Amino acid sequence: MRFSEIPYERPDIPAVVEEGRKLIEKAAHAASGEEQFAIHQEIWKKLYHVMTMYTIAQIRRDGDVTNAFYEEEKEYYDQKMPEVEALTDEYNKVLFKTPFRAYMEEKLGAVAFRSMELAMKAFDEKLIPLMQEENALATRYSKLIASASVDWEGEELNLSLLQKYMKASDRDTRKKAWDKFSAFFEGKQDEIDEIYDLMVKNRTAQARLLGFENYIDMGYCRMNRNSYTKEDIASLREQIKKTFVPFASQMHERRRERLGVDSLTYYDAGVYFKQGDPAPTGTPQEILESGRKMYSEMSEETRDFFNMMMDWELFDVFGRKNKATGGYMTEISDYGVPFIFANFNGTSGDVDVITHECGHAFQYYVSAKDPIPEHNRYLTMETAEIHSMSMEFFAEPWIELFFGEKGNDYRQMHLEDAIAFVPYGTMVDEFQHIVYGNPDMTPKERRDAWKQLEKEYWPHLDITGCGFMEKGAYWQRQHHIFELPFYYIDYVLAQLCAFQFKIKMDKDHGAAWADYMKLCKMSASRFYPELLKEARLNVPFEQGCISKIVEEIRKKLDL
CATH class of the missing domain: 3.30.2010 (Zincin-like)
Known part of the structure; x- marks a missing residue:
């Protein structure tokens, strides 16, 4: 079957919730582990179908953000998916206390039950109105970014298509493209500041309703950090500042020499060869x-x-x-x-x-x-x-x-680009810890905090002349910060x-x-550290791991 042939029908989520609650009642009175597991499978079959329809609608809406039908579907899910989460939370509470816990844990695994516990800590039905508002704010940001229409020599481009010119071999072309990119965000800065301010206050309100001091710990629960802590991540950030940032700066210095420029400016970001970065040869x-x-x-x-x-x-x-x-x-x-x-x-x-x-x-x-x-x-x-x-x-x-x-x-560029990413991804994470640890910061204070972090993580970069970056607003292009808080450090750990x-x-x-x-x-x-051990990998936030990686990669670059 082709994706275009997969049928879509909006699920009746209130009906699913009603049916789900009947199954939860059965689960609460299961007579055996076998019966409990059978009910479990039935419940999740219904939930997976809702998720399937939600995903199809999302893909088709993203394929054309002007499609009125799927835009309406997106609004429906923004309102109704928190009700599905409430149902899941209600079921998790029953499953978590089942007298057949040992049987179910043997079936599903310890990771599942630890993850359920975190999910329950981060949810209560009283959050639903705030979650609906949070979803609407994320959609508002996504639509704002998708609405970008940049005039490029008579052709209208969105921000994704503009990227090609932002990495052109000709430096003047890059600057022109970057300036258009910057101009779009400068023109939308007040609105983006407003969206993010509302998001921070919304998520902080959710956290405090559940008894958290701020959104950080709640965010870790939502991200299912089931085997390490914010202290582990803080240790990782310090190792990266101490060991990885100087290494990346050396790599950037050699890149500057290769490009033949006096300094690496904002419009040299992501460019690795003077004659132009390798581009695909085919259609x-x-x-x-x-x-x-x-x-x-x-x-x-x-x-x-x-x-x-x-x-x-x-x-x-x-x-x-x-x-x-x-x-x-x-x-x-x-x-x-x-x-x-x-x-x-x-x-x-x-x-x-x-x-x-x-x-x-x-x-x-x-x-x-x-x-x-x-x-x-x-x-x-x-x-x-x-x-x-x-x-x-x-x-x-x-x-x-x-x-x-x-x-x-390409192989050289890919390795160097991966090196360049690690400080950036870590900076995004530290920024979010600052923001959610200090939720009453003004938009300007947030942008000032980002500017300070750029000095620590990007000492090689000259942002002079880029209004967008000079105002400390570069983070506003990173949709994860808006839609998936605390996700970005996962990329660093994985890299x-x-x-x-x-x-x-x-x-x-x-x-x-x-x-x-x-x-x-x-x-x-299995839990994350155990998975890495089985795959013969070292856990990144453990002391010494970063130094060993830098030592080996340095040899490959002959630095």
Whole structure:
């Protein structure tokens, strides 16, 4: 079946909630562990169907943000999904106290019950009005960013399509594109400040209703931090400032010399070669076909996976007007298949979709066969991002399929870009801790805090002349800060694990792939530190891990 043929029908969520409550009542009086498990499966079958319809509506709405039908569906889910969360919370409370807990824990795993506990800590029905408001604010931000229409030499571009010119080989072209990018955000700054201020106050109000001091601890519960703490993350940030930022600064200095410029300005960000960064040699359709060849040769499992993705038309990756910005992999639960959404724009980022997002999709394809859905449902993001970021490195032997004679340039750029990301991702995380730890800050105080963090994490960058950045507003382009608070450090944790896979695969590719497959198949069946141990990876926030990674990667760059 093709994605376009999958039928969509709005679920009657009030009816689902009513049916669900009847099943919860049965669950509360189950006579055996076997009966409890059967009811559990029935409840989640109903919930997965709601999630499936929600996901289909989201994908089709993101494919055309002007589609009135799916925009109305999005508004419906913004209002009704908190009711589904309330039902889930009600069921979790029953399951958590079941007299057949040992039986159910053996079936579902300890991770599931710890994750349920965190979910219950972060939810109460009295939050529903605030959650509905939070959803509406996230939608408002998303629509605002998607509405961007930049005039580029007579062509109207959205922010995703403008990226191609922001990384052009010609420096004047880059500056012009960056200035248009900056002008859009400067023109929307007051509104974005207002949206974020309302979000911070909303989330803080939710946290305090549940007895939290602020949103930080509640945010950690929502992110299902089930095996490490904010103190562990604070330790990670300090290690990165002390060890990784100086290393990244050295890399940026060599990049500056390679570009032949006096200083690295804002419009040199993400540019690695004076003659231009490597770009895909083929058309968007040819990139997909090159992906098919690569995954066909990588392994039997990846071959079957990619063929299924193509046959089911589970990609929406071609850039077009009125399409939402960004990219993601999501799951269509009823069908057990992933879906990849992105915006090809002629840059190397198009290939990153075929590696990064397909890493997510491949892991879901592998683990969806697990008869216990909880092993997928409670997968934490810092683990999920290892699958995607490591796949970027596992794809390197086939990279000439996409870049031709510029394959080595891409490999160098990819490694350096991954290094450059770590300080940025950590800065985003520290910013959010500052903001939610001090929820009464004014918008200007938030922007001033970001400016100070840029000095600590980006000492190499000259932002002179970029009004957007000079006002400390660069973070306003990062949708995770608005829609998924505290998510971004997961990318950092994962990148540090992906570096470890890179180091391993360069020494023994077969052994590294075996460890990667083991990690994919384990999904969320174990806690994060245990998963890493089984895959022979070091936990990033443990002392000394960052230093070891830097030492090995430094050798590869000959720094």
